[in-house]
Amino acid sequence: LVMSTVGSLLALYAISLLYGLTGTVNLKELSTMISSGQVSAGSLSLYFAIGMIITGFGVTASIVPLHTWLPDAHPAAPSSISAMLSGVVIKTGVYAMCRSLFTIFAPASFDYGTVLMIFGILTMTVANLMALMQRDIKRLLAYSSIVNIGYILTGVGIGAYALTHYSSSPGLATPIAVFALMGAMFHILNHAVGKGLLFLCSGCFVHEAKTRDIPELEGIGRRMTWTGTSFSIGLLALAGVPPLSGFWSKLFIILAGFSLPEDSFLKFISILVVLNSIFAASYYLSLMQRIMLKEP
Numbered sequence: 001l002v003m004s005t006v007g008s009l010l011a012l013y014a015i016s017l018l019y020g021l022t023g024t025v026n027l028k029e030l031s032t033m034i035s036s037g038q039v040s041a042g043s044l045s046l047y048f049a050i051g052m053i054i055t056g057f058g059v060t061a062s063i064v065p066l067h068t069w070l071p072d073a074h075p076a077a078p079s080s081i082s083a084m085l086s087g088v089v090i091k092t093g094v095y096a097m098c099r100s101l102f103t104i105f106a107p108a109s110f111d112y113g114t115v116l117m118i119f120g121i122l123t124m125t126v127a128n129l130m131a132l133m134q135r136d137i138k139r140l141l142a143y144s145s146i147v148n149i150g151y152i153l154t155g156v157g158i159g160a161y162a163l164t165h166y167s168s169s170p171g172l173a174t175p176i177a178v179f180a181l182m183g184a185m186f187h188i189l190n191h192a193v194g195k196g197l198l199f200l201c202s203g204c205f206v207h208e209a210k211t212r213d214i215p216e217l218e219g220i221g222r223r224m225t226w227t228g229t230s231f232s233i234g235l236l237a238l239a240g241v242p243p244l245s246g247f248w249s250k251l252f253i254i255l256a257g258f259s260l261p262e263d264s265f266l267k268f269i270s271i272l273v274v275l276n277s278i279f280a281a282s283y284y285l286s287l288m289q290r291i292m293l294k295e296p
Contacts, residue, residue: 003069007059011096014052018104021045027103035106046105050112053100054119060093063153064123067146071130074142075212079203082138086145086199087192094149094188098156107177108167113160116153117269124150124276132283136212137202140287141195144238147280148191154273155184155253161266162256176259183252190245194237201231205291214287219296228292235288239281250277 019025021043022033033039039046055066062070070090074082101112127146134140159180166173204227205220206212221228237244240251254277257270 003059003066007056007066009056010052010059011056014049014056017045017049017052027100030104031106034104035109046110050101050105050110054097054112054115057093057097057100058119060090061097061149061153062090062093062146063119063149064126064146067123067127070146071139071142074145074199075136075138079138079199079206082141082203083196083199086141087196090145090149091188091192094152094156098184101160107160107163111161111164113157113162113164114265116157116160118157120150120152120154120157121269121272121276122150123147123153124280125272128276128279128283131280135214137205137214137217137287138199138212140214140283141198141202144280144284145191145195147276148187148195148238150276151250151253151273152184152187152191154269155180155187155256158253158256158266158269159184162260165263166260172260176256179252179259180256183249183256186252187246187249190237190249194234194246197230197234198238201227201234205231214290218290218294219292221292223296232288232292235284239284240277241281 015025018030021039022030024030024033034046059066059069070085074085077085105112107113124147127143127150131140131143131147134143159177162173162176162180166176202212204224205217208224209217209220211217221231233244237246240247242248250273254270254273257266257273260266
């Protein structure tokens, strides 16, 4: 409650600041006034508004270090609500952030892509390390949701970065940006469906076994065949195993990052995304092995 209130206030402050500068809150009018120079693109107030938008909506999206509410909220909620929290609620924060930034602040004039990529990598790395230490199945899935927000944020950042730093070559920057943003938006859908499936399946396990402790749930998939099979499909999709949907959205983001091999920063970011994807796949597959293959 406290964190979401602070996040909402920060986003509202950004909106009020933009209204004070332009006299409107219409997204299209804001974009027109800022891009036409009626408000100086170099104005510190605009960069302050960008920072407040990222921070405010970042609480809802649960980007690191604003993520600490989510691992507590998911296990406490009923599994049907956990599925909605992960599949819909945190995605709304990402959508609001991207829609506001890309509509109002042209990436060619404002370099926020670098910040988004750094937050994205930090988010997925911290959440991956935390997920590895969890015994509670819903808490592990909660940290996995934060990891996937990191992928989405990094994809959005790569798109903005390309449009900012290669604006003089639109024939080069635009396809890369479209590819990266397409991967990020596709991953929003893939993660919503895959994680919704995982939370609903874990809810079935918890309902029958009366525990969320992973060691006590080992082998339950052999007793609950349909639920275990569905759970495995969700894990494989989010692990990025082809030909399931999670593979393609991650591939789009990674290929967009490697499309400019001469850009060492972008290449470094893309390598970190690949390493984090492999790391995440390892505990997804480990969880599947414990649920499906071990003796109950």
